[in-house]
Amino acid sequence: MSFRSVHSCIGSLGSDLSLLADGVLLVDREMSKSGALDLATGVGGKIKKEDVQSAVEQYEKYHVCFGGGEETRKANYSDMVNKYYDLATSFYEFGWGESFHFAPRWKGESLRESIKRHEHFLALQLGLKPGMKVLDVGCGIGGPLREIARFSSTSITGLNNNEYQISRGRELNRVAGLSESCNFVKADFMKMPFPDNSFDGIYAIEATCHAPDAVGCYKEIYRVLKPGQRFAVYEWCMTDHFDPDNESHQKTKAEIELGNGLPDIRTTKQCLDALKLAGFEVISEKDLAADSPVSWYLPLDTSQFSITSFRLTSFGRFITRTMVKTLEFVGIAPAGSNRVSSFLEKAAEGLVEGGRKEIFTPMCFFLVRKPLSES
Numbered sequence: 001m002s003f004r005s006v007h008s009c010i011g012s013l014g015s016d017l018s019l020l021a022d023g024v025l026l027v028d029r030e031m032s033k034s035g036a037l038d039l040a041t042g043v044g045g046k047i048k049k050e051d052v053q054s055a056v057e058q059y060e061k062y063h064v065c066f067g068g069g070e071e072t073r074k075a076n077y078s079d080m081v082n083k084y085y086d087l088a089t090s091f092y093e094f095g096w097g098e099s100f101h102f103a104p105r106w107k108g109e110s111l112r113e114s115i116k117r118h119e120h121f122l123a124l125q126l127g128l129k130p131g132m133k134v135l136d137v138g139c140g141i142g143g144p145l146r147e148i149a150r151f152s153s154t155s156i157t158g159l160n161n162n163e164y165q166i167s168r169g170r171e172l173n174r175v176a177g178l179s180e181s182c183n184f185v186k187a188d189f190m191k192m193p194f195p196d197n198s199f200d201g202i203y204a205i206e207a208t209c210h211a212p213d214a215v216g217c218y219k220e221i222y223r224v225l226k227p228g229q230r231f232a233v234y235e236w237c238m239t240d241h242f243d244p245d246n247e248s249h250q251k252t253k254a255e256i257e258l259g260n261g262l263p264d265i266r267t268t269k270q271c272l273d274a275l276k277l278a279g280f281e282v283i284s285e286k287d288l289a290a291d292s293p294v295s296w297y298l299p300l301d302t303s304q305f306s307i308t309s310f311r312l313t314s315f316g317r318f319i320t321r322t323m324v325k326t327l328e329f330v331g332i333a334p335a336g337s338n339r340v341s342s343f344l345e346k347a348a349e350g351l352v353e354g355g356r357k358e359i360f361t362p363m364c365f366f367l368v369r370k371p372l373s374e375s
Contacts, residue, residue: 041332042089042335052335053334063257070264085344089141095316097142101205102206102362103115104292105292105298122205126232132152133154134196135157136148136156138205138206139159139169140169141172142173145182155180156173159185159187188217189211190212190217190220191220192220198226199226210263218284221278226370227373230369231368232364233366235266237358238266259274260347268361273370285367
């Protein structure tokens with residue numbers, strides 16, 4: 001087959017997965033980028049295409065599976081997390097949509113509906129009202145930011161240290177007509193470029209798990225939040241069922257860290273203690289995964305089939321994997337793209353295993369307040 005034939009075949013297959021198996025399966029277009037070419041050309045983010053493979057190798061070496069250690073990951077967290085999101089963002093957007101997070105889910109509810117409801121819940125818990133100035137800590141490409149801004153009529157700033165994600169977020173804000181009310185700031189959430197007492201509300205959705213030091217991260221959030229106002233967070237945590245001496249548990253934890261750019265995964269108690277040490281008053285805490293009628297990891301479970309989340313199913317992943325391999329072979333996708341796809345699939349396996357064993361949760365919810373007066 002000629003290069004032109006491969007390009008044409010893969011382009012048409014990737015750009016229109018809404019017609020597959022004689023049009024039986026309909027993919028939810030709202031949830032993902034339109035095609036495999038968008039995915040393939042986005043791999044690497046701001047990394048030069050010829051440097052993608054070496055970036056993958058450097059990223060992998062941070063992790064236990066490749067001989068890395070926790071202290072090395074913490075010491076180099078900024079480089080590690082930036083490499084991760086440069087490499088993985090296009091895969092996230094292609095398969096998951098604009099909001100890179102899980103959600104508790106009702107029976108009969110689509111993944112997209114549950115994600116929106118999960119975001120609305122945060123807005124309600126923060127008591128957001130029109131005119132408030134809000135901060136999204138670790139905002140990704142801004143899916144939650146845009147949804148919460150529309151839902152609450154607030155002005156939201158997204159904080160992100162990854163240039164590629166910010167460029168994608170600004171473009172999506174423009175398309176959504178939200179450039180005036182929503183903006184992005186490129187900065188490390190361990191060193192925020194905002195004055196004290198700047199925001200009326202702050203939230204973080206599965207983002208502060210990337211922090212090398214939870215107390216330090218929460219202290220920065222505390223500093224820029226106005227007195228009397230709330231911070232709401234969904235944290236990735238190891239649950240009370242996690243046994244650090246269990247080799248299988250440790251393997252699952254390492255796979256999640258590798259596939260998600262994490263220096264470490266803290267326990268629920270460690271996160272709660274860190275919030276208190278940062279100075280917050282705890283209003284409520286709950287693992288929202290515990291009461292979810294539909295398992296949060298269901299979209300990643302290859303034994304299940306979903307029409308609206310087709311790209312996440314076993315067959316959908318097979319098609320994506322095949323397209324990425326082909327596009328890398330003919331030189332459209334950068335060398336190393338398939339390795340990114342592989343460690344993301346390994347991450348999915350770890351997440352499903354962590355969910356089944358109940359040793360991991362991506363949605364430990366904490367709602368805290370900054371006291372009106374500091375003692």
